[in-house]
Amino acid sequence: MLNDNTIAIYVILDDILQTIDHQEDAQRKVNDALILTTALITAWYFGGNWATTLHYMRAHHCPYMLSSSRFNRRLHALALRAEYCIRLLGWLLKAANVRQHYLLDTFPVRVCHAGRAITYAWPVAACCRGKTTEARMLPSGSIFTVTK
Numbered sequence: 001m002l003n004d005n006t007i008a009i010y011v012i013l014d015d016i017l018q019t020i021d022h023q024e025d026a027q028r029k030v031n032d033a034l035i036l037t038t039a040l041i042t043a044w045y046f047g048g049n050w051a052t053t054l055h056y057m058r059a060h061h062c063p064y065m066l067s068s069s070r071f072n073r074r075l076h077a078l079a080l081r082a083e084y085c086i087r088l089l090g091w092l093l094k095a096a097n098v099r100q101h102y103l104l105d106t107f108p109v110r111v112c113h114a115g116r117a118i119t120y121a122w123p124v125a126a127c128c129r130g131k132t133t134e135a136r137m138l139p140s141g142s143i144f145t146v147t148k
Contacts, residue, residue, distance in 0.1 A: 014031070029064045030066055041057070
């Protein structure tokens with residue numbers, strides 16, 4: 001399934017880049033759509049681990065995938081295009097969701113208990129926090145994320 005999703009994301013991103021008339025150097029072996037696809041696959045399936053994603057992409061899709069250093073440079077050079085493409089991809093996925101199901105996800109957020117950070121404003125009132133002395137961390141409630 002990961003293989004199919006990777007190919008589908010690549011095709012959609014490549015079409016988006018062609019539609020907005022994105023020009024890239026003809027000598028490149030790895031095109032910009034593959035760089036953006038790798039970035040999205042890293043976020044969605046590999047928990048932000050670039051090294052694992054690059055290894056996966058080399059093994060399954062692109063044997064001449066860039067090193068992590070070169071990949072990072074190319075991704076930063078594509079920052080504005082990446083933001084535009086990801087927003088457009090999100091809009092396309094939202095439009096394709098005909099059932100309009102929403103999922104509410106919560107998870108606790110831990111805030112570092114640093115006594116020297118005097119100017120730090122705690123997100124929850126002091127009476128609502130519990131102190132964890134062994135970890136020196138304060139649980140500070142939950143973040144609610146709405147996903148479509």
